[in-house]
Each structure stands twice: as structure tokens, then as C-alpha cells.
Amino acid sequence: MKTILEQISETVSRGFEKAGYDASYGKVGLSNRPDLCEFQCNGAMAGAKAYHKAPIMIANEVAEVLKDESAFSEIGAVAPGFLNIKVSDDFLAEYLNGMRTGERFGLEVAAPKKIIVDYGGPNVAKPLHVGHLRAAIIGESVKRICRYMGNEVIGDVHLGDWGLQMGLIITELKKRCPDLPYFDESFTGEYPKEAPFTLSELEEIYPAASAKSKEDDAFKEEALEATKQLQKGNRGYHALWEHIMNVSVPDLKRNYADLSVDFDWWKGESSVDKIIPGMVDDMKKNGFAHESEGALVVDVAEQSDTKEIPPCMILKSDGAALYTTTDLATLVDRKNNFDPDHLIYVVDKRQEMHFIQVFRCAKKTGIARKDTQLDFLGFGTMNGKDGKPFKTREGGVMRLETLIADIRETMLKKITENHETDPQEAEKTARIVALAAIKYGDLSNQATKDYIFDTDKFTSFEGNTGPYILYTIVRIKSILAKYKDALSGASALPEVIGLPQNDAEKALMLEITKFSQVIALSYEEIAPHRICAYIYDVCNAFNRFYHETRILTEEDTARKEGWIALLILTRDILETSIDLLGFAAPEKM
């Protein structure tokens, strides 16, 4: 089904043609003067020059041609040359009924593409902290949007499980427990099945080792060497690495599940390690890679660059792989396993340079096809109320679990304050609302900008917040539930949406019609915040309508049934939209 703007534009374009002008001037947009009209066309002013005619004359002629058009209840020319349009009730109701019966509410999708969204990047052995929140939330939403648009989409967590942090942990462990068999080079037996550390010990070991390496050069040297040994296949180190993974990954999975974030692939840097030697050889053989300052690099600077782009480093001067190496090898792996048309990296925007290098190198060396779309969606920093990076009161990095627990507690308090509820039920609802508060709070901002994580604001039921959205959906559900209860036996819910009965109802209907445009735009721009803005508009329109209309007590059955059908569509649109953002609504709250 064509979007409402497309349909109206087509009609107006025909009008321009009939009046003797080029059809291209008939493009219609949303009105920016809702007090005057619902849709507007500015084509007459654009065409004035070409036709040497006053814009108002052109607009008048077009309006005259279209004055009997059944889709419009009003079309008029206004100085200096605007065409102001209101759609007819019949047209609007017909459009909504088309949405109701159409797949994806009439949203048209293009031929499916294969897309990989890379949006995790947590390091194993480290607990998730608030820095991982944005990647998870934005990436999950992007993945769902891509999928909704009919594409085949893979979400990959892309674990940091192969770099220096593993060497650091191994080295620190060696200092603490040198007698473990993993450090005995002559040991040939089987290593223990149980890890020599617990999760919380592991979480303590890494920061300790990291801190040590910053002060102690010898320790850092050792860690670098251990990293290299691990990558070379040292048996004991590899066994330790497996322990680290076995202890850490289940915990990561649990944390992501808590956020309703899930990945199709749990691959990591380690899973592409075997690819690296061959890839590097190819780059050398084909003349892409050369030595520079002891390291192996590929030049990626281009003539048109306005700044210097350093070469893409493939191997460090000690021969070890690094970030770029594994990212490139990952591209090789992904091509072999999935052959994606499009890759989207949801990563902190400070890593932009790195990805420019990787993308250019991949294209240049043929690791990515020339027509593969490589996108870097860099997100901004999550700041505290003071405008500085989000920290705990003590100034440390806050664990993600702690943050989520805090928000849940706040929500639980609010829910129990306002309503008497069963404690278990309240707990469940609090979890759902808390997730909405966090995710909506993040996604309603443009991803690329820094934003302020304000707990008080996000958990509020007032304003543009997750809880307000859920509250509105619950209101709708509540009416539908009551309506259903009153229905005799197995009668079906009414389906057909009727003509709007008042301004508030028409306004709600008009908001709903924007669905296709909004989803398509948020997909094109990879911009979930567009969906947030849309949802908020729909909720406001609904609440206004709700306030003016007594639905359940309406005596005119046809009217009432039309409203129920409209509520069902509103609910479905809202629930579909929040699902694209990565959260859901409860039945009651």
C-alpha cells in the first residue's frame, strides 16, 4: 500500500499536469500549520520561475482542477502560493482500514537484503557496565527495524575475547597462583575441568591487572607476551582462556537477556583467529600490505581526504594481531558464512577513525564486495545529570546490573504507591516498565549525540517517557478488555473503522497513518528516535481523543464498534512500534 503522502502527492501531481504544469511540482508534505490544513504542497512557488507566473496563480489553477477530488474535503490556494489540503473522512477511514488488513499495516518493503548488525563488543571477564548500555539498546532496535523491513538480519555480539585483556588476566593469575598446571610447560596431562576462579574473582583480577600494567612496564611486557603466546596456541593458556569464557559468557548472556537483547551469533575475536594468517598473506601477496615503522600496514588514504588518514595497521611490529586485524578477519568470516549485503556497526562514535580505516581496507583488498554497504553508527556518550560521563556516586564505573536494579526499584516504588497491587504482580510490572524507561530514555535521543541519563526524568509517568507510553497502551487495553467482558459469549470484536466523529478522532487517525513513512525513514536513516517521536505523537493524540470520547457508554452501536476497531489498530500500531524499540507493554499497571 502506498503511504498516505504518496497517495496524496499522486493526486496533486495529476492536478498540476491537468493544469498544464509538470507533475513533479505536486509533491505533498505534512502541514506545518495544522490550524490551516493537514497537508500542504509548495510546488506552485517552486514552479513560478519556470513558468514566469505568480505562484498564487498556479496554485489557484491546480486547486480549481482538484476541487471535486473525492479524497479531499478541502483544497485551497493561499498566498503566496501554498496549496492547503484536508483529506476527506471517507478517504481517511478507507486508508486506516487498508492499514488494518494489510501486512505490516500496509508498509511496503523492498527486496530482502542480508544484514549483520554488530552491536555488542563487551570484553569477557569484565562485567557489563553502563558503557555497554547504548550499544545494546540501539543495536537491538536497529536489528529489529531491519528485520521488520523484511530483511534477513543477524545480530552479532562480537566479544572482545582475544586481545591484551586476556594476556593481562593470564599474567596476573600466574603471579597469584604460579603452581597451577597451566603455567607448567612440561605438563602434558589433562587440565582440570573446573576453572581456578569464580566469576567475582575474575571480575576482580582484570581491573587489578589492568591497573598494574599501567604502572609496571615489566608486567605489561609479560602480558603482551602472554597475549602473543595465547594467540600462538599455547596449550595451558588456551585452557585458561576456555575457563574464562565458560565463567564469563553465561553471565553476559544473563545480563543481555535482562535487557531483552539477544544475539544470533556469539562470535568473538577469537573465532576468527585462524583466518588471520591467510588473510595477511593474501594482503602481502596482492601488494596491499607493506612494512612501515616495523609494522605491517595497508595504505587507505584517498586523494579527496581533507585530513590525514593514517594507514590501516594489520600487524604490530611484534607480529601480533590487533583490533583492526580481527575486525578485518571478522569481515572475511562473515562473508564466508553469510555474505551480507549490508553491515551496521553500532559502536561508540569515538571509534569512527578506526572504522573508516577498516572499511576502506576491506574494500581495497576485496575482503568486502564493492557493493557491500558498510555503515558506522557511532553513538554519543551517556552522561550524568552534571553533563559529565555517567559515574557512580563514588566516581567509579557503574555496573549495568546495578543501574537496572536501581531503576526497577524506583519503578516498583511508584507502582505500589499509586495502586494496590499484588506484590508479585507489581514486581513483574516494575521490570517491564523499568526496561521501557531505560530504553525509551535512550532511544528518544538521536543516537549520535551525547545524552543525559536522568533517572528521575526517565522513570516519570509524565512527558515523553517510556512509562507514559506504556500507560497509554494499558489504557487502551483496559477499555478493550472491558468491552470484551461485556460482549456476549464468543462474539468477535468489531473490525471496521468508521468515519471520524470529531476533530480529536480525526487527529488520532491522521497520526496513525504516518506509520509507514516513519518506519521506512527510521530504517533509511538508521534512526530509532524517529519511532519514539511518532509513538509519542500517537499517544498524545489518543489521550486527547480518550478525554473527549466516552467509548464504552456510547449508545450508537455502529459508532462504538468503529471506535473499538480504531482502538485495536491504535494498540497494534503502538505495540508493534515499541517492539521495534525493544520493549513491551504489560496488561495492567
Place this chain on the structure above:
RNA sequence: GUCCACGUAGCUCAGCAGGAUAGAGCGUUCGCCUCCUAAGCGAAAGGCCGGAGGUUCGAAUCCUCUCGUGGACGCCA
């Protein structure tokens, strides 16, 4: 130093394939519950869209310069 992003109401943010009077929310002030969840709705006050030029019939939106803030600039990830 070079390059990039951002600067919109007291605060937090939309709007940026140029259009008619720049929008929300919070906060402030004032109304509205015998009625489907008042966790709601309505209204008021609050702006030289950082500054200066330019392109255009028309600029918050495009271009140039300038000031301010943040970030990136080869062996961390």
C-alpha cells in the same frame, strides 16, 4: 596544530531532502475527576534557533567565516 560533531525556551530534547506564527516535556501559574486508569486533559507565561556574512521569492534548516563545547588524530580496544 589538523580534522569531525554539536551549540534551539530556566532545564532536557525534537524539528535540519529550505516554506506561512520555531515545537514538546519538565519546572512555574491557572482550570477540569457523580463518567472507560487524573500515571490523564485544557490553558497561560517563557526564544535575535551561539555570532557575522552569503545563496534564495523565502534560511533554525544549504555555503563561508567566527566564537564556545566535546571528540579523533599508527603499534589499547
